[in-house]
Amino acid sequence: MVTQHNRSREPRGPQSIGRIVSQLMARTGYDREQGSEALATAWRQAVPEQLAGYSRPGLVRRGVLEVFVTHSAIVQEFAFLKPTVLASLRTSLPAAGITDIRCRLADSAAGP
Numbered sequence: 001m002v003t004q005h006n007r008s009r010e011p012r013g014p015q016s017i018g019r020i021v022s023q024l025m026a027r028t029g030y031d032r033e034q035g036s037e038a039l040a041t042a043w044r045q046a047v048p049e050q051l052a053g054y055s056r057p058g059l060v061r062r063g064v065l066e067v068f069v070t071h072s073a074i075v076q077e078f079a080f081l082k083p084t085v086l087a088s089l090r091t092s093l094p095a096a097g098i099t100d101i102r103c104r105l106a107d108s109a110a111g112p
Helices: 004-009 017-028 030-046 072-092
Strands: 055-061 064-069 100-105
Touching: 030 055, 030 072, 064 072, 072 100
Parallel strands: 064 100
Antiparallel strands: 055 064
16 A cells, blocks of 8 residues: 555656756765865865965855864955955856855864
């Protein structure tokens, strides 16, 4: 006997290969890994070279990109650069929906 719960999981007909691959990537975490690589690449392109070595992007939550920095002085530098960096990230990664950047000091043991 098929319950209502099981019925909702059954496909209602043929699905596109793109949808199937997308679901598979989401289940395996591969899409998150690819997204992280794209974000890291976009970050390196958006941030001035002299600051890129002192920072690394974290996760985007509700449109806010968390950035880990090595020194508190870098937080202040990013405050001045925020509009430019945000504009670059929005252009490079429109689907990420980044609306703000928040800097945090990285754990000294983990590094940036």
